[in-house]
Amino acid sequence: MTWRFLFAIAVAVLAAAKKRNVVFWFIVGFLFEWIPLIIILFLPNGSGGRVFSGGRSTGTDTRWHRKVSRNCPYCGHHVTFDDIPGNWTCPDCGNTFTYNADGRVSKSREDELMPQVELIVKLFAKLAKRDGVVSENEVRQVDQIVRQAFLPTKEQLGKIMTLFNESRYSEESFESISEKLYASVRGRRDLLVDTVTALFAIAAADGSLRVEEESMIRTACTIFGLAGDYESIKAQFFGQSSAGEPSHEVSLDASYRLLECAPSDSDQVIKKKYRELIKENHPDRLMSRGASEDSIKEANKKVAQIKRAYEQIMAAR
Template sequence: MGWLGKLVGGTLGFAIGGPLGAILGAAFGHGFDKRDEAYLSGRGGRPGGYRRIETQDDARHMTFFVAAFSMLAKLTKVDGRISEAEIRTIEEIMEKDLRLNTESRKIAIQIFRTAVQSPETFESFAIQFADAFRHQRQILELMADILFRVAASDGGVSSDEERLIRSAVRIFGLSAGFYEQIRSRYMKKDKNEYEVLGLDPSATDEEVKKQYRKLVREYHPDTIASKGLPEEFTELAEEKFRTIQEAYESIKKSRGMT
């Protein structure tokens, strides 16, 4: 994740602006004003170590990374305290899902801590994230999944946490049906294979096969990688992909499908 190295070195500057740019500024002690914004948009110049972002991929990677940990910060703090279970789950996401190295984890933690104290709102982060990925529904769904996963990690989802997640789903432009599907998955102790596939148990064998093929196309790691996210983030898609495959195989076995 080369852009993280540039960020640590102070050479990437503020490439995204808005509430997420404010988090970066506060987290790493860089000043950000209209002159910086003009410089980064190509409307002006500014001496002293900054340079414009090099690629659109860098901007997307940074937006995903900063938005994810900023939204998680606001989500975990909304009910008054950040639980040990929530911290462990976020650490697990950093280590096992995103496979961040030690330096990258330090950056994620710094962003998280800054966002916890920031006057910016959860909704402002969600709006900027949705704007960046408005044509990439799978990524929006993955982010919603992460939010529910962390909120449910301490044994339940509080009404305030659910309010924020519902708000994110709405801002992301995802359906009420998707929200109920993901809510059901995390609010129940036992995951239902049909819920994983977004189906009712009354679905026909052909409907099960059709839905499975659709989800495989959408969540195949190669499909997610083609959206412009760095390799580390495709780990999230791979986990989702494995869950889909396991659910389908379980249904096939129980039904005797070929």
Template sequence: MSLFKRLIDAIGGTASQAFANVMESVRTVFAGDPEMRRKVAFSVAMIALSAKMAKADGIVSQEEVTAFQEIFAIPDEEAANVARLYNLAKQDVAGFDVYAERIARLCGSGTANCAMLEDILDGLFHIAKADGVVHQKELDFIALVADIFGFDERNFDRILARHVHPDGIDPFAVLGVSPDLPFAEIRKKYRKLAAESHPDALQARGVPEEFLAIANDRMAALNAAYRAIEKQQEPA
């Protein structure tokens, strides 16, 4: 039985009334398999918030659909179940805040800036900018989700700087550091972010293999920012 079919069967008719029940059921349906629970939790989170973001924006472009499919290389046997979950999320009367709060609890750490929650924000930005621009309603949506996830303004701005930079990329913003911070401290922050963004770390917290291409983009942004700052520190 496929993963999403197993999940839908386990929650029965409740899914037709509230998609939030789907996310709550992840805890119990996959209680005996923590690794699978992490993977399903991430996938359900992305399906739920992607659907809600599409509804908030009012327009679902083909580029956004393609971007969603890049995150989930959905096998043919799963396509109908994933589509059903996506449509349930769009139709559910519950607001996105209900989804985001339950997703934050699925993270399991109970702490702000949980790594999996940052992965989800990256996924939302990936989909939002697929048509060439992050529209204001999409940006507002992601910012509100980040707030519910527990990200403070400084950490959200750090994530935002990787995706939206109309005035050019600010390497200090990408690393979330002040330009007057000693270089040794900047290096320390860079190494911490790089370790959290390593593909092995993402896989360990349940991120699907398909998402690793997006993780590679994050690493490229971090590396480029660090090199730019390092070059500025070189003596003339």
């Protein structure tokens, strides 16, 4: 009997080190002695991961700091994770569960999208479509934000992009979606600030803040109760004029993002990227392909923005 206890304790200690269920492995160790000891030695460490996770994307500060603990609805194991509604994976049983906005946890399918994520994606789509044309840079920025902020599965990413495309033409208004999001997250300031930050990142993707885009983001801030934070969030992407008034010209950081470069890159790297973007977006290239007049007009704007960004970066070095 003494040996059984010793084996059970040894197995439990190893289970704890590998982040496994200590009680379960203690019982197994007591019943089967040395066999589970060998098994636990070769088991990989248990690890938890989330399907939707906070992260830092270019121009978008999506940080989730608060932690909560809940019991897994599948195995009952105690799980600690970030306090944001979404899908999470239990480190003990490996099943995915949903943490809801009201604090409850429930069983879920991995390919389901949380309502809050759907609403945020709809806002992205409405903003990108506001000026009539959804540019390649805006789509690329949305994709980057979605991947880094939500860490979706392949199935979820497909659903998100389908929703994005459909929402561009839906009858639902930007204001209505904003109100639903505010109610859905129960006024969670951190989530709402991150949403506004992401909206500015999308607006800055084309190098300037259009009047229509600014109006929409102001509306969102008002609905979210963030009217007083509007200018500080905007300043992360757009600079100030010489008179101290807000400017629609992009900030230096936004210029680097537009050229897909970093401040640490050399002049040669930046110049090479600048030439690649000019070549890629040049109107003559589109004309040779028989592009529409609107596309050519958009390309001219894009080239001008790339040139301004390059000049701003070079002047600051």
